[in-house]
Amino acid sequence: MARPLEDVYCTLLMSDSYLPGAAVLAHSLRDAGTTKKLAALITLDTLSPDTVAELKTLYDYLIPVERIRNPNPANLYLMGRPDLAFAFTKIALWRQTQFRKVVYLDADVVALRALDELFGLEAPFAAAPDVGWPDAFNTGVMVISPNMGDYWALQTMAAAADSFDGADQGLLNQYYEHRSWHRLGFTYNCTPNAQYQWEPAYRYYKRDIGAVHFIGKDKPWSSGRTGGGGPGVHNELLARWWAVYDRHLKAATTPQSGEGPSGRRYSTTVQQYVHGQATSADFGTSSLQHIAAVPDIVEPEAPIITAEAPLSEPGEAVENIDQGVVEPTPTFEQRKFSAPQMQWDATRFEPPAESVPEAANFPTRTYEFNESKQLFQAPRSYPAPPTDMWYQVPETRPTPAEKPRAIFPWEKEPDRPQATRVFAEDLASSPQPGSGPSLVDSAQQFTTTHCEEGAGSPPGQAQATGPGSPERPSSPQTADQQWQTFQQNNSNAWDAVPGIDTYVRAIMESQTKRGKPQLLHQDGVPEDILSPAISRKDRRQSLILTDFPSAMERPSLPVTPAPIRRPTFWGEERDEAGELPQAEGVPEQEDWVCPKCGFISVRAEDFRRDHRHSSDASTTTALASPPPASSQSPSTTKPRENPPSPIFSPATTLAGSPEMQYRAGISPRGAPLASLTDAPLQPSSPSLELQTHFPGFSAP
Numbered sequence: 296m297a298r299p300l301e302d303v304y305c306t307l308l309m310s311d312s313y314l315p316g317a318a319v320l321a322h323s324l325r326d327a328g329t330t331k332k333l334a335a336l337i338t339l340d341t342l343s344p345d346t347v348a349e350l351k352t353l354y355d356y357l358i359p360v361e362r363i364r365n366p367n368p369a370n371l372y373l374m375g376r377p378d379l380a381f382a383f384t385k386i387a388l389w390r391q392t393q394f395r396k397v398v399y400l401d402a403d404v405v406a407l408r409a410l411d412e413l414f415g416l417e418a419p420f421a422a423a424p425d426v427g428w429p430d431a432f433n434t435g436v437m438v439i440s441p442n443m444g445d446y447w448a449l450q451t452m453a454a455a456a457d458s459f460d461g462a463d464q465g466l467l468n469q470y471y472e473h474r475s476w477h478r479l480g481f482t483y484n485c486t487p488n489a490q491y492q493w494e495p496a497y498r499y500y501k502r503d504i505g506a507v508h509f510i511g512k513d514k515p516w517s518s519g520r521t522g523g524g525g526p527g528v529h530n531e532l533l534a535r536w537w538a539v540y541d542r543h544l545k546a547a548t549t550p551q552s553g554e555g556p557s558g559r560r561y562s563t564t565v566q567q568y569v570h571g572q573a574t575s576a577d578f579g580t581s582s583l584q585h586i587a588a589v590p591d592i593v594e595p596e597a598p599i600i601t602a603e604a605p606l607s608e609p610g611e612a613v614e615n616i617d618q619g620v621v622e623p624t625p626t627f628e629q630r631k632f633s634a635p636q637m638q639w640d641a642t643r644f645e646p647p648a649e650s651v652p653e654a655a656n657f658p659t660r661t662y663e664f665n666e667s668k669q670l671f672q673a674p675r676s677y678p679a680p681p682t683d684m685w686y687q688v689p690e691t692r693p694t695p696a697e698k699p700r701a702i703f704p705w706e707k708e709p710d711r712p713q714a715t716r717v718f719a720e721d722l723a724s725s726p727q728p729g730s731g732p733s734l735v736d737s738a739q740q741f742t743t744t745h746c747e748e749g750a751g752s753p754p755g756q757a758q759a760t761g762p763g764s765p766e767r768p769s770s771p772q773t774a775d776q777q778w779q780t781f782q783q784n785n786s787n788a789w790d791a792v793p794g795i796d797t798y799v800r801a802i803m804e805s806q807t808k809r810g811k812p813q814l815l816h817q818d819g820v821p822e823d824i825l826s827p828a829i830s831r832k833d834r835r836q837s838l839i840l841t842d843f844p845s846a847m848e849r850p851s852l853p854v855t856p857a858p859i860r861r862p863t864f865w866g867e868e869r870d871e872a873g874e875l876p877q878a879e880g881v882p883e884q885e886d887w888v889c890p891k892c893g894f895i896s897v898r899a900e901d902f903r904r905d906h907r908h909s910s911d912a913s914t915t916t917a918l919a920s921p922p923p924a925s926s927q928s929p930s931t932t933k934p935r936e937n938p939p940s941p942i943f944s945p946a947t948t949l950a951g952s953p954e955m956q957y958r959a960g961i962s963p964r965g966a967p968l969a970s971l972t973d974a975p976l977q978p979s980s981p982s983l984e985l986q987t988h989f990p991g992f993s994a995p
């Protein structure tokens with residue numbers, strides 16, 4: 296016949312720091328005369344060999360178990376106990392099926408008497424109410440009938456972190472909420488509370504108390520004896536723990552030298568985890584302060600001796616003090632720190648996915664309202680406001696910002712007039728049919744606007760000739776006269792630098808020799824670039840740089856004699872039958888626009904002399920044989936007597952050279968140059984559209 300299964304008291308130890316608790320628990324049970332064996336579940340990888348050795352002397356069975364970590368320990372922070380991350384390990388009790396019944400006791404429990412009657416309970420599970428929520432049970436004292444069915448169910452819950460407090464108590468209460476369990480009396484798991492205790496009840500039930508359980512972060516051995524000196528329920532019960540400790544484990548005068556009253560050797564292993572133990576100073580002070588041992592713990596009525604009472608072993612400490620014995624601090628005292636249980640074991644697991652950040656452990660400080668009943672007394676007087684508060688205006692004016700470095704020669708002229716700006720919007724309103732601004736006017740506007748640095752013009756000239764200037768001559772001039780005046784008074788500074796001229800001509804000639812026309816479009820297909828129906832993206836990138844304003848900048852500026860045709864509301868182009876009359880006093884288009892390639896020069900002389908196509912072998916200039924249909928104004932056919940300086944000559948000569956496009960891409964005032972589209976300009980085109988070309992940027 297098989298041997299009947301055994302009954303045991305069992306505890307759990309997962310860290311060295313709880314060793315004093317486990318030791319006191321074992322002693323308290325044995326002192327109480329239990330007939331049952333003692334067992335301890337231990338996690339070998341987190342306990343020191345010394346601790347295990349000590350446990351071996353105290354317990355009949357040491358049962359190694361794997362720690363079970365809460366995979367989602369967030370709820371532990373709700374009760375401020377992140378150190379209980381491995382509390383689920385406790386469910387290993389249910390798999391100890393080698394035992395019939397287990398009376399489980401936390402390591403922070405001290406038995407005041409043997410609890411053997413608990414093994415006679417029928418119920419498969421029993422526990423006492425929790426003091427914080429009495430409908431729930433506390434898991435520090437439990438009567439368990441181990442079985443694998445419950446174990447696997449609990450294990451599944453633990454794996455899912457199914458626990459309202461993140462630890463075993465939440466998990467087990469959830470598990471047994473809908474199962475039958477036996478409710479033990481509070482006397483089996485009395486949890487003294489420093490803040491609240493129902494003292495009359497304590498006094499009344501005191502003699503029934505079977506086990507005291509020191510719940511919470513602070514344990515008797517971790518806070519030391521200082522807290523347990525006075526009257527009150529909590530201190531009385533604390534004294535019961537220290538009584539067992541003192542009887543069996545308290546440090547002797549010389550470590551490892553003595554024997555306790557029970558005949559056991561004092562344990563230095565245990566002492567090192569007891570606050571305030573194992574230093575010579577402590578030997579003296581503790582014996583003065585501590586509550587001395589209660590002689591017979593089986594007798595709850597035994598008188599409790601307070602600090603003022605005679606010491607149980609007065610000789611030791613006094614002797615030491617008197618003889619001036621100063622013992623070196625033992626190394627185990629220096630090593631007694633035991634790190635609290637971490638939220639996760641970095642040596643075995645990855646950090647939990649939803650772990651609480653470190654900051655959750657930062658100390659917090661609570662400020663409370665002042666509860667003083669004293670009425671507020673206003674001070675008799677307040678300090679006078681400061682009298683020297685005003686803004687001190689600085690005596691010296693701040694030095695004006697430095698002028699920008701001169702780039703062009705004329706910028707160095709000392710009495711160069713301040714440049715002004717004139718914008719198209721400031722000028723006369725849009726061209727009127729028949730009397731709209733001529734090309735001369737436009738050119739004047741343009742030059743004044745764009746050469747606002749007053750390039751090359753005599754002092755004051757830029758303003759004087761500006762159309763928007765108040766000093767504008769009011770006497771009416773013919774367009775031709777204005778053109779003459781304008782051209783005489785305006786020239787570009789770079790035209791006076793022969794080097795530029797020579798260089799650009801050389802490029803142009805070399806291109807002409809290579810048969811590259813300067814402005815021929817790639818495929819020769821004429822295109823009505825002015826048609827609004829043609830979207831911008833369909834146009835090829837321009838090859839020509841000029842200083843013309845772009846269509847965007849000056850959309851209405853008529854830089855060609857012909858007006859811009861806008862589509863009607865219905866989208867089609869307007870009839871060519873001139874709605875707008877030809878402008879007067881404007882040079883003929885053939886004088887400055889190449890009918891072949893649309894190349895533009897403002898100075899007709901330059902145009903005739905310089906602009907040639909390689910195919911024009913017999914032609915001296917592009918304009919030697921102007922298209923017969925376009926000759927209209929007699930004023931443009933006669934040669935000019937005093938050829939004025941070119942205005943746009945760089946543009947005419949730079950055409951077609953990508954390198955020079957880049958170099959000439961910035962106008963004298965730093966604005967990007969405009970470029971003509973490379974589509975051919977038809978003599979019959981209704982207008983010419985200009986397109987801004989920024990160096991380095993290609994229009995789609």
Ligand SMILES: O=c1ccn([C@@H]2O[C@H](COP(=O)(O)OP(=O)(O)O[C@H]3O[C@H](CO)[C@@H](O)[C@H](O)[C@H]3O)[C@@H](O)[C@H]2O)c(=O)[nH]1
Nearest residue numbers: 307308309310313401402403434435462463464510511636
């Ligand atoms: O670092 C540790 C932490 C815990 N334990 C063991 O686990 C038990 C539970 O920890 P404890 O500090 O005693 O928890 P309590 O302050 O008592 O907190 C309550 O909440 C815990 C978590 O739900 C339950 O385990 C307790 O029974 C319950 O009283 C201890 O007694 C020890 O046996 C260790 O060995 N090392």
Ligand SMILES: [Mn+2]
Nearest residue numbers: 401403435510
């Ligand atoms: Mn406990």
